[in-house]
Amino acid sequence: MAKxxxxxxxxxxxxxxxxxxxxxxxxxxxxxxxxxxxxLLGSSGCGKTTLLNIISGLVRPSQGRVLFGDTDVTDAxxxxxxxxxxxxxxxxxxxMTVRDNLAFPLRNLGKDAGYIAQRxxxxxxxxxxxxxxxxxxxxxxxxxxxxxxxxxxxxxxxxNAILFDxxxxxxxxxxxxxxxxxxxxxxxxxxHTMIYVTHDQTxxxxxxxxxxxxxxxxxVQMGTPEELFxxxxxxxxxxxxxxPGMNLFDxxxxxxxxxxxxxxxxxxxxxxxxxGHTQIGIRPEHAVLTxxxxxxxxxxxxxxxxxxxxxxAELDGQPLNVVAPEGMAIGADLTHVSFxxxxxxxxxxxxxxAARNEASAGGRAA
Amino acid sequence: MEKTQNNRAWxxxxxxxxxxxxxxxxxxxxxxxxxxxxxxxxxxFFWAGLEWFEEMVxxxxxxxxxxxxxxxxxxxxxIEVPLGIFIALNMPKGGFWASLCxxxxxxxxxxxxxxVGTIWQIFGRVDIGLLGHTLAALGIDYNYTNDPLDxxxxxxxxxxxxxxxxxxxxxxxxxxxxxxxxxxxxxIDQASRWAVFRYIELPxxxxxxxxxxxxxxxxxxxxxxxxxxxxxxxxxxxTTFLSIDLVKMAVGQFDLGPAAAFSxxxxxxxxxxxxxxxxxxxxxxxxxxxxxxxx
Numbered sequence: 001m002a003k004x005x006x007x008x009x010x011x012x013x014x015x016x017x018x019x020x021x022x023x024x025x026x027x028x029x030x031x032x033x034x035x036x037x038x039x040l041l042g043s044s045g046c047g048k049t050t051l052l053n054i055i056s057g058l059v060r061p062s063q064g065r066v067l068f069g070d071t072d073v074t075d076a077x078x079x080x081x082x083x084x085x086x087x088x089x090x091x092x093x094x095x096m097t098v099r100d101n102l103a104f105p106l107r108n109l110g111k112d113a114g115y116i117a118q119r120x121x122x123x124x125x126x127x128x129x130x131x132x133x134x135x136x137x138x139x140x141x142x143x144x145x146x147x148x149x150x151x152x153x154x155x156x157x158x159x160n161a162i163l164f165d166x167x168x169x170x171x172x173x174x175x176x177x178x179x180x181x182x183x184x185x186x187x188x189x190x191x192h193t194m195i196y197v198t199h200d201q202t203x204x205x206x207x208x209x210x211x212x213x214x215x216x217x218x219x220v221q222m223g224t225p226e227e228l229f230x231x232x233x234x235x236x237x238x239x240x241x242x243x244p245g246m247n248l249f250d251x252x253x254x255x256x257x258x259x260x261x262x263x264x265x266x267x268x269x270x271x272x273x274x275x276g277h278t279q280i281g282i283r284p285e286h287a288v289l290t291x292x293x294x295x296x297x298x299x300x301x302x303x304x305x306x307x308x309x310x311x312x313a314e315l316d317g318q319p320l321n322v323v324a325p326e327g328m329a330i331g332a333d334l335t336h337v338s339f340x341x342x343x344x345x346x347x348x349x350x351x352x353x354a355a356r357n358e359a360s361a362g363g364r365a366a
Numbered sequence: 367m368e369k370t371q372n373n374r375a376w377x378x379x380x381x382x383x384x385x386x387x388x389x390x391x392x393x394x395x396x397x398x399x400x401x402x403x404x405x406x407x408x409x410x411f412f413w414a415g416l417e418w419f420e421e422m423v424x425x426x427x428x429x430x431x432x433x434x435x436x437x438x439x440x441x442x443x444x445i446e447v448p449l450g451i452f453i454a455l456n457m458p459k460g461g462f463w464a465s466l467c468x469x470x471x472x473x474x475x476x477x478x479x480x481x482v483g484t485i486w487q488i489f490g491r492v493d494i495g496l497l498g499h500t501l502a503a504l505g506i507d508y509n510y511t512n513d514p515l516d517x518x519x520x521x522x523x524x525x526x527x528x529x530x531x532x533x534x535x536x537x538x539x540x541x542x543x544x545x546x547x548x549x550x551x552x553x554i555d556q557a558s559r560w561a562v563f564r565y566i567e568l569p570x571x572x573x574x575x576x577x578x579x580x581x582x583x584x585x586x587x588x589x590x591x592x593x594x595x596x597x598x599x600x601x602x603x604x605t606t607f608l609s610i611d612l613v614k615m616a617v618g619q620f621d622l623g624p625a626a627a628f629s630x631x632x633x634x635x636x637x638x639x640x641x642x643x644x645x646x647x648x649x650x651x652x653x654x655x656x657x658x659x660x661x
Contacts, residue, residue, distance in 0.1 A: 152555060
């Protein structure tokens with residue numbers, strides 16, 4: 001087990017990348033602490049899988065170094081990195097039994113039979129496949145095959161890290177929840193570094209201690225689920241995390257006030273003069289519909305989503321979502337919206353700007 | 367919905383029946399007719415019953431030809447299948463070199479059988495052939511026209527040259543269809559090269575290998591043109607395979623009855639062996655997937 005450092009890393013699938021656009025992964029420096037449970041979150045095609053494959057050595061980065069602890073493994077083949085990876089779609093060795101599939105990585109390492117049998121039994125219990133150990137893997141259902149893939153990923157105890165590439169895509173919802181819990185407890189028990197790629201924020205937020213959000217080949221923010229929710233460092237994090245995502249409005253920032261929609265809102269803190277495209281962001285949870293205070297809005301419809309209601313509205317032609325608490329009467333008299341000043345984030349050219357009195361934390365991430 | 371019964375629909379399959387009748391059934395029946403009759407020409411036939419079949423079954427000439435045939439098929443399968451797999455595994459996976467390889471590999475398959483025979487007939491000649499002459503110059507006593515072993519080696523090498531490409535191309539197609547994820551998983555699992563071959567490539571190639579083995583078996587078991595052109599079945603009867611013997615009997619000696627009986631048995635043997643091959647290999651597949659063990 002080791003800390004994984006990505007130094008100056010970038011990757012392009014083209015042999016001679018010309019501009020930054022040609023890079024699937026833009027230059028980044030990143031450290032994955034030993035024993036951390038990370039979720040790598042981002043929409044499809046943002047470079048999550050590329051990053052994972054670079055760590056496991058399936059892809060050699062165009063530039064930069066990959067370090068395991070203090071050892072440079074950039075040029076080391078996958079087998080030498082002692083790493084486990086589970087892919088999005090199940091990969092099983094068809095002609096082998098379930099037992100042999102699970103034992104395969106250990107047999108390749110030449111472990112003794114007693115140890116292998118004990119590990120295979122433990123893993124089979126974990127993935128709930130003790131009953132079918134003697135069966136051929138061919139002809140099993142997709143989720144059974146994926147459980148085998150997961151099991152193969154976890155069967156080695158001494159791996160440097162376990163990488164999961166959207167591993168639960170093909171698993172049914174109940175089993176999904178169960179397996180995620182298993183992974184989490186496995187992490188607590190053995191303390192492997194785990195990196196879990198997903199585009200499902202619930203999955204990411206429940207699995208990980210630290211969530212790494214990627215956008216367009218860049219890591220835009222790394223933080224705890226709370227940090228991502230409260231202080232999104234990039235507008236992408238704002239609307240990707242949360243359901244629905246953050247409301248964003250073009251606004252002119254002046255000191256501690258933002259001017260928009262013919263009115264102004266209090267920002268709760270003063271900002272230095274900003275250039276570029278400026279926006280303010282507010283979570284639907286932190287917006288309140290009122291009769292007259294705040295900015296004028298037009299309510300389009302109200303959706304009951306169970307624990308609370310979601311109000312779809314329009315503010316100066318731009319869509320606005322507001323979470324209304326249970327029991328609150330929503331009538332025609334609610335014509336304005338007010339924002340909790342402390343909860344407003346200010347963005348300039350998509351990146352969060354720290355207020356004058358705010359520490360640099362939560363500012364632009366590398 | 368009610369189904370309309372219209373027996374006139376049968377007329378639609380008539381063209382197929384006519385074609386099959388002319389291309390297969392009628393010629394085959396002619397052979398059957400010859401096999402149970404004796405004839406001296408002039409379209410006069412005398413009923414012979416199973417006499418020709420009895421004669422052929424006990425004929426030592428046919429036994430020897432059959433043994434040579436089995437030996438030949440066994441040797442070329444033993445060489446071409448592993449060699450084809452080996453070549454397929456080592457071919458480039460894409461790009462210019464892959465295309466070049468594919469073209470080069472396909473070339474022997476496109477050459478008419480007669481021409482293949484002629485090429486090797488000349489290639490192996492000690493006086494003017496590049497191969498024969500070179501071997502002679504190296505002091506190796508090689509002459510396919512009077513040494514049975516040399517004749518065998520020449521015929522086998524010729525077949526390997528001609529047909530290994532087919533096995534290689536089929537295997538290559540099988541290999542190309544393996545998703546990259548399997549190789550990646552194998553790397554993650556730290557599998558050796560052998561394990562990758564044994565547990566990923568071989569199982570995925572099984573379907574095409576079955577076809578390759580069947581095709582190569584059937585073709586080699588029926589081989590006629592190439593060895594006939596190179597050795598004419600000689601020296602002596604050393605390379606007289608079933609087809610060559612059959613032609614000698616039917617055309618050379620005009621023994622139409624025995625030749626017809628021979629043909630029918632020959633056909634049945636090929637059918638039987640192919641069926642056995644196919645059944646064994648598809649059953650192997652089934653037994654691997656359908657064991658409802660402990661469920």
